[in-house]
Amino acid sequence: MTDFETLGAFYLGKRYDMPSRARRDDYVLYDAKDLTTHAVIIGMTGSGKTGLGVGLLEEALIDKVPVIAVDPKGDLGNLALRFPALGASDFRPWVDPQQATNAGMTADQFAAQQADLWKNGLAGWGQDGARIQRYHDAADITIYTPGSTAGRPLSLLKAFDAPPAAVRDDAEALQERVNATTTSLLALLGIDADPISSREHILVANLLHHAWREGRSLDLAGLIGGIQSPPFTTVGVMPLDTVFPPKDRMTLAMQLNNLLAAPGFQTWMQGEPLDTATLLYDPNGKPRGSVISIAHLNDAERMFFMTLLLSDILAWVRTQPGTGSLRAILYIDELFGYMPPVTNPPSKVLLLTLLKQARAFGLGVVLATQNPVDLDYRGLSNTGTWFIGRLQTERDKMRVMEGLEGVSGGQPFDKGAMEQTIAGLGKRVFLLHSVHEPAPITFETRWTLSYLAGPMTREQIRSVTALAPAPAPTAALASAPALSTAATGGGFASLDARAAVAPVLPPDVPQYFLPPTRDGALLYNPVVLGLADVSFANAKLGVTEQRRVILMSSVDDGPIALEWDAAERVELEPSALEQRPHDGAAFGALPPVATKARNY
Template sequence: MAQRMPPGFETWLRQRRPLFDTTFFKVAGLCPPPFLDRPQPAQPAQPTQPAQPDRPAAPAPAAAPPEDTGAAVAPKPTPQTAAADAPAATPPAAPAEARSIPIGRRHERGVDGEAVSLAADLLPRHVAILAGSGSGKTVLLRRLVEEAALLGIPAIVLDPNNDLSRLGEPWPVTPDGFTVDDEAKAARYIGTTEVVIWTPGRSAGNPVSLALLPDFAAIGDDRDEIDQAVEMARATLEPFVAATGTSARLKTGVLSAALRRFAERGGGPLADLVRLLEDLPEGISQVSKAGKLAADMADQLHAATESNPLLRAGATSLDPAVLFESPRGHTRISVVNLAGLASDAARDAFVNQLQMTLFTWIKRRPSASGRLYVLDEAQNFVPSQAGTACKASALSLVAQARKYGLGMVLATQTPKGIDNRIVSNCTTHFYGRMASPATIEATRELMAAKGGAADDIGRLGRGEFWFSTEGLRRPVKIRTPLCLSHHPANPPTAEDILTMARTHAP
C-alpha cells in the first residue's frame, strides 16, 4: 500500500495506527498508554495563500506525515497525537522550548505541518544559509536575527547591499500572512530591541572607526592564538604599508617579525607600533635592510592615518561593547552598512578590523546567553579561491568564536564560492532555491553530506528551504515565516540609510 500510495492512505495510516495492534509493539512498550484515546482525525489541509513579493506565503495549518527527524521538530499541537507519536522513554521538551528559535513549519507535498525550531544553544556553532536570488534568503536571515533578539541575543549585522538596514522599522501596515502570534511578536520586537545603524566612511550618518591592531594583551600566553592575531594584524596593515612590488615579500617578513615582538611586549595602540618600526631594534628581523624597510612602513602608516577617514579621529571608536550592549537595557542589533566604503579593498579592510577586534574582545567577555555576528554575501569576504584582507580573521573567528558564545550566521548565493572551511564549521544549514546547474549541483553535494537528496532544489518556492542541524538524521523541508520588521520589495537608498542612521543612533 505504501508503494501504491492510494488516495487517503496517509490519513488512514495515521488514524488507524495498525502497528499498535501487533504483539511486538505492545511488548516493546511502543504503544500509547491505554488511558489515552486515539487521536482525533486531522482537519483537512487548507490551501496556502500565494506568496507575496519578497516574502514567503502564509503558513496554512494542516496535518503532515509523521517522521522521526530529531528534537528540532516541535510536537504536534494535539496532546493525544503527541503522546502517541513520542517514544515511551522520551522526556518532555518543555525546558528547551524557552530557548528555541522558531524557523517555520514542515512542508511536505505542498502542505504545512508541525512547527520546527532551532535550539538557541546551537547558534554559537554557526549557521550557513545557502540560497539564490528570490529564494527568501534575506527574509530568513532577518527572522533569525529578530527571533534571537526576542531571546535577548544581540547581533552585529554586516549590510553590504542595504537589505538589512530596516531591521528597526515596523511594518506600516500589517502584512498579508501575518498570524496573531506574528503581530504580537512584531510589537514586542520593536518595543524591546534597539537597532543602531553605523555608516563607516560616511560622516553624514553615524560614522565609526576601528583600531588597526588587535588587543594583544587580552590574548595571554596562548602561542597559537598569538600567531593568529599576528597574522590578522599583518593582513590588516599590508594595504596601508604599500607591501607591493619587488619589496612586498621583504616588507611582509619585517612587518610580521615586528608584530611578533610587539605582541610579546603586550601590544598597544598603533602609535606604539609606528615608533617600533621607526627605530627597529637589532635582531628582530634577519632581513638585511630591515631597518630601512621598517622606517618606510612607519611613514606609510603616518600617511594612512592622515588620509583615511576610517583612521581619523572624530568618529566613534567602535568598541564591541558598544555594538552589543545598550545602556537602556534593550537588546541591541548593530547594523553596519558598508555602502560608504567606496572600494572592495576598503570594505575588506574594515571588516577585517572588526573581526580582529571581536577575536580578542570575546576572549575577555565570553557570553553564556550568546551573541551573533552576521555576514550577508559571505562569498565576498571569505571566497573559496582568492584571498581577501578579511579572510584570515574570518577563518580564525569561525574556529574560535563558539568557545566564547559568538555565533556566526553566513549567507551566500554561491555555495562553491565560499571557503569550505567556513561551511564545514557551521552546524546548522539552510538550503534554498538555486538557479544555475552549477549551484544546484554544489548544493546537492552539500546536502548529500548531511544525508539528504533534494531533487527539487531548483524548484523550491520563495520561503521554502531544506533545513539541517544537530539531531536531524537528514535535512527536512520547511516553509519560513515573514520577518517581523518592514521589508518592502526595494532596499532603501543611500540617502534613506543616512536618515535612518541619524534616527537609529546610540
C-alpha cells in the same frame, strides 16, 4: 498548533509539503542553542534569503540575544524599520516613489497599500503589531558605517589596541591576530604582502608583536613612528638596516602617513571605538542589534575592516566563560570573498578559527551567500545547520550537494532525494538540514516583523540614525583636558595646527622627544637641538677649560631657517632624550624646511 512564543525557540516559518506544493500549519521552531554550531544560508537572488536572515535575527533579538550583522548590500538596515501601529504614515518615508509610480499610485497611496500588505501578511502568520512592539522593546537597532558619517561611524583609533591577556598568553592566537591585521593594513595600501617573503609584512608584524606582547597598544601614528625608528635592531639574525634600509622604511612610513592624512580617511577616525562588547550591549547591559553597513566601501577597505572586526570578535570570544547556550550572533550577509576555496585572505583564517572555537563560548556564526561555488566547504564542515534555498545553476547545486555530504558525518545520505528536493524549491521555501535533527525538513519562511524596504540609501541610513538613541560618550570624548606642552622652550604652535601624528622625517634627520616637565596632555613642538663640547686652553696662563653647550632654536620657513644667535641655552642631559613620543600626544606643525637635512 504549537504556540511559537517560546523562549529559546526561533519561529522561522511553517512546514512546506513539496509534493503538494502547499504550506502546512505546523510551525518550524529552531532551537536557539543549535545555532552555537553555526549556520549557513545559501540561495540565489530572489530566493528569500534576506527575509530568512532578517526573521532569524528578529527572533534572536526578541529573546534578548545580541547581534552583530555585517551588511555588504544595505538590506539589513531594514531591521530598524519596526512599526507596531502599522500605519501608512509609518511606511511613507520608506517607500520608493518610483515603485509607487510603476504601480500607478501616489506615494501616499502606495504607503497605505504597504501598510495593509504588512498587516495582512503578519496576520497570515499569527503575528501582529503587538509582536512588533515586543521586538522594538527588546533591543535597539544601530546602523554603523565605518569610513562614513551616514550612520554611526566606527573609529579605528583603537584598532591596534593590545589584545586581552587571554590572546597575548596564547602564542598561536597572538601571531594569528598579528598576521591578519598586518595583511589587511598593507592591502589597504595596495601592498600584496606575503608573511614570509615581504619585508613590509615582516616589519609591521614585528612592530605589532613587540608592542602587543608587552601589553602596549599602537595606533597608526605610533606605527609610523615605529617604522621610522623600530624598537629592535635585528630581524631574525640579520641587522634590520640590511633587511629593510632606513630609506626604504621611510617610503613605507610615507605611504601610511599619506593614508592617515587623506581627507577621506579622517572618517575612519571618528565615532565610537571598534569594540565587540559595546556592539553587543549598551552601557546598561541591554542587548543591541548592531548592523554594520559596508556597502559604501571598496574591496580593500572591506577586507581591512572585516579583518579588524573579526579579530576583535575573536579576542572577545576568548575572554568569555564557556557555555552551552546561545550568547550572541555574528551574521555576515554576503560571504563572497571572505572565505574562498582557494586563496587565503586574512578574513578566512579568522572565520575558520571562529567556526572551530566560538561554539564553546556561545557565539553563533551565521554566514549567508548567493555564490556557493565561492565558499570553502572544508571550512563549513564545522557548520551544523544549512538553510538551502533556490539555486541558480547546476554547478551551484553540485557544490551544495558536496557540502551537505561532507557535513553528514557518516550518517546515511540520500543524495538522489536531496537533489530532487533542492531542485523543486521555490521562493521563500528552504531546506533545513541540521546535525541536530533526525531528517531534513522543508519550510516556508514567515512574514518579517521589519518592513523590507530594500537596500537603504545613505540618506535613509541618516534618517534611521537620527531617530536612534544617542551613543554614550566615551572617556576620550567626555573629558577633553587642556593641552600642556613638552618643555621645548621654542614657543608654542597654534592649537589649530596641532596633529595627532608625529611628523614623518627622512632617515638622515634624527628625531628625538624631550621628556615632559609636568602632567597633562602633551603638545610637542619642533625645535632644533645643537650640542657642542667647547674647549679653551692657555698654557701661558695655565688655564684649561672644557664645557658642554646645548642650544635650542626654533626653525621656520623664513629667509633664515635656523638662527643660532637667537637660540636659547638649556640644561639637558642628552641621555634624557626619548626615542618615541608619549601616547596620546599632539604635535605642532613642522615647517617644510625642517624636513631637509641640508638645511642644518
